[in-house]
Structure formats: C-alpha cells, structure tokens
Amino acid sequence: MSASPRTSDATVVDRAPVTVTSLLEQKRQGRKIAMVTAYDHPSAVVAEQAGVEMVLVGDSAATTVLGLDSTVPVTMDEMLMLSRAVRRGLKATFMICDLPFGAYEASDLDAVRSAQRFVKEAGAQAVKLEGGDLMVDRARAIVRAGIPVVGHLGLTPQTANALGGLRAQGKSAEQAVRMVQDALALQEAGCCALVLEAIPAAVAEELMPLLEIPVIGIGAGASTDGQVLVWHDLLGLLEGHTAKFVKPYAALHGEMVAAVRTYADEVREGVFPAREHTYVIAADELGRFQGALAQLHDAPGA
C-alpha cells in the first residue's frame, strides 16, 4: 500500500474564488498577483494553501517533470493528464493551462479544439498560448469560443529555435516596439492577461501604462501586475543552472537527497522500521496462530 489520499483542509483559509474579473479588479487596486506553475496534485494543494491567485499548468512540465530537453515535445494528452491532477488540488485558485507546441498554431480550428479540451477534460479556466503576430488570430478565435486566453510574449520557449535560443528578448528598440505592438494586439483580441518572460525591466515599465489587462512577469522586472515562478525553481527542486530571474525560496533538492539517503542507510542498518512503525497482534491470537502453524508443520505429508 502506498501513501493514502490526504486531506489537509484544516490549514486552508476559505477565500473567494479568483476569476478573470477579480484579477482585473486586483490590478486596478494595485495589489500584486502571485502565480506559480504546478504539475501535480500535491503541488496544487500547496499552492492553494499558500493562497496564490493563479496556477499555471505550464508546458515547462516537459523539462521539470517529464525529463525532456525542451517544451516542444510535450503532448496534449500529457498536458491534460497533469492538468486534471492539478485541478483536483485547487479550489479558489484560478487555473490556466498551457496549449502545447503544435496544438494551436496551424489554424483557428486547432486552437479552439485544443482549448476546448483543456476546459472540458481538465477544468481549465483559461489557456495560455505563446507569441504575437499570427497567434493574435488564434487568441481571438479561442476568446470568441468563450474561453479566456492568456498571451505570452518575450522569451517564448516553444519557438526558442527561431529566437536564437533561450535568451532575453526585447533588447533592441525594434524588438521592443514589436513586443508592444503584439501586446496591444493580444489585448485587443480579448486576452484576459499577459505573461512577459525575460525582457528588460525598462521595456516592461514602458509597456505597463499601455495595458489594461493584468500582466504577469517572469524576468520582466518589478513593474508588472504580478509575478510567476516555475515551481521547481521556486522550491529549489532541481540541480544545476537556473535563469537570472529565478529566486529560490527553498533548497529542497538537497533536503530530498539527504532524506532518501538517511532512509536507505536506516534500512541497511536495520534502524527502520522501528517498533512504532509496526502493527501488533494480540498475544492470544499470536499463540493460536503459532499453534496452527505447528499443526500444519506436523501434519502427515507436510
């Protein structure tokens, strides 16, 4: 038997559900919005208990939990499975699901059908897509189908090859102007929010007064309406290089390795399991059991 389903509602503070409207209101009031990614049920429960406004089931799942080299190969079915698990852990938190590479770019019909699957099969409250330009039409089509859309500009990892790698964007005046035009076009298309990834803080500062929708930054400085961090970066769950914009709030990888190593040592040394981890049988039942075993042993043909 593995870990049983747990409920820890005692620590959950009841709060009003986060909606597109409440996020807009939060922006208007100048209250910052906190967003994290999550890819499974326990993480969703933690995000819910921590009281973040938004959870993104990001296609960064490809690299953080599926062990892939980039976000490109992750499939609709994989994203849907992870999204359903996250959904079960959320109550008031607003859930956005990333449309994976290849699921929306080719046509408005593809975009709408993929977005509908996230809503119907995983309970998404919004979908996110990467890019400006042609993707503005895709965003508009999904919005017209009644599904809130979050845009994503700047570093768009799904098209990193076209951007020359995973590097900051908007560092030339031309690039920055194009980003402003794309942001305004996505807003005009009906996007309910925008993610800006890895762009100069000064470019974000110029853009912010032009946008009415909430803008969530990741490596875009402090002027945006909110911030998002990837779960594994925030908690220090992975080893190795992290982007400049990451602030780890814990170092769980090291703690996890230490815990598993201690467990393995204790198993080898016979320290675990101890008495308190073992089930008992009443003395009379044990006696009867041992008697029955002895009879089995002494029986002819045994």
Ligand code: KIV
């Ligand atoms: O997939 C992801 O984690 C994202 C965030 C970086 C915004 O798109």
